[in-house]
Amino acid sequence: MKAATQGAYGGPDVLELTDLPTPTPGDGEVLVRVRAASLNYADWLFLTGTPYVLRLAAGVRRPRNPVRGTDLAGVVEAVGPGVTAHRPGDEVLGEGVGAFAEYAVAKVAKLVAKPAALTFEQAAALPMAGLTALHGLRAAQVKAGDRVLVNGAAGGVGSFAVQLARHQGCVVTAVCGGSDELLRSVGVDDVIDYRSRDFTREDSRYDVVFDNVANHSLTNLCRVLTRHGTLLPNSGRGGRWLGSLPRIVRGTVTSLLVSQRVKTFLSTANTADLAELVALAESGAVVPLVGRTYPLAQVADAFAHLGAGHARGKVVISG
Structure with a gap:
């Protein structure tokens, strides 16, 4: 072959x-x-x-x-x-x-x-991107009415995260570079173009920040969370030797010092969750x-x- x-x-x-x-x-x-x-x-x-x-x-x-x-x-x-x-x-x-x-x-x-x-x-x-988005939002325990920001929303995981969050009744803000039409077509409420706006310097606060890029410090990401909000760090980027591991450790320590949660999660494939994603895709809820x-x-x-x-x-x- x-x-x-x-x-x-x-x-x-x-x-x-x-x-x-x-x-x-x-x-x-x-x-x-x-x-x-x-x-x-x-x-x-x-x-x-x-x-x-x-x-x-x-x-x-x-x-x-x-x-x-x-x-x-x-x-x-x-x-x-x-x-x-x-x-x-x-x-x-x-x-x-x-x-x-x-x-x-x-x-x-x-x-x-x-x-x-x-x-x-x-x-x-x-499979992998959809499951990562599903497991991340599940770890954050999102619910209807939550304000969810997805950083890196136009990528694989991000594009599923915005749709799954909308399906669960959340108000979704997408951060990306020039993909407004694509993301609004799947129901995103607001789109922030990172090339002209820095969401960490704005006044809006979010119940969940799903970070797929790691282009902002944990401190700045936590600053835009609500008092008991949740940060989901999901990026393999990092140092040449240990990758994102130091950032994960810093996030765990940060969670002990602030009222917000920095929630790491593990995503593995299984038939039950794959079947859930397939059902959502079949119904048109997720594209x-x-x-x-x-x-x-x-x-x-x-x-x-x-x-x-x-x-x-x-x-x-x-x-």
Whole structure:
């Protein structure tokens, strides 16, 4: 099979299209013929191998798994031992291993049926970013009437966060650069263009700030929260060695000193939450926003676009 592989850590130029054996599904796994796969910022971190702490899990000198990609949508090609939830020919979406390839293996526990209402590209855009937004808002315990600000609202996680917050009856402010029309089309109440306005210097206060960018200090972000508001820091950006870990530690300490909460959260795929997202997408309450699509042969170009930091919606590999 064709797969986009990396033999070393680095930029998009380390990726090349190569021939690899088609993987075999193990217990509780299925083999998926990948029809679409989306990029996440986590893919960029593992491509570059930064922060260096990631290499303890991914491989110190070079990646143990040379094929990047987690989010996928496609057709089940074969099933492993003990699998009864899916069978060959089923259309599925979820998280797998090595999705930037013609075939990938995925655990049944991280897959759900793809609805006919979604294209393969939309379905592939849903899992990691949608779940991160869902789990973050759940951690913040948002409720109807809450004022929610999403920093980095036009990106993958942000575009889902604004829609999920609106679905829950929140008043949503989106911070982005020149994506007013896109975000207002999904029901955002107010859009702040960071190029001309700094929301941390304005008088508005929010019950929840969902920060996907980390371009403001924790002190300034907490300043725009209500007395008992919640800050959700969600960014992999940070130092070369430890990434966002120092910022997370500072956030935990800050929570002990102020009335607001700095809430860190962990997002992992599971069928129940994937099914919830799929139901919302099927009903039209959430629309996966696909920004650009690339063929598998141009996966390096897709990473370059993502790494530039100005992607709108999700970047998807379509095949």
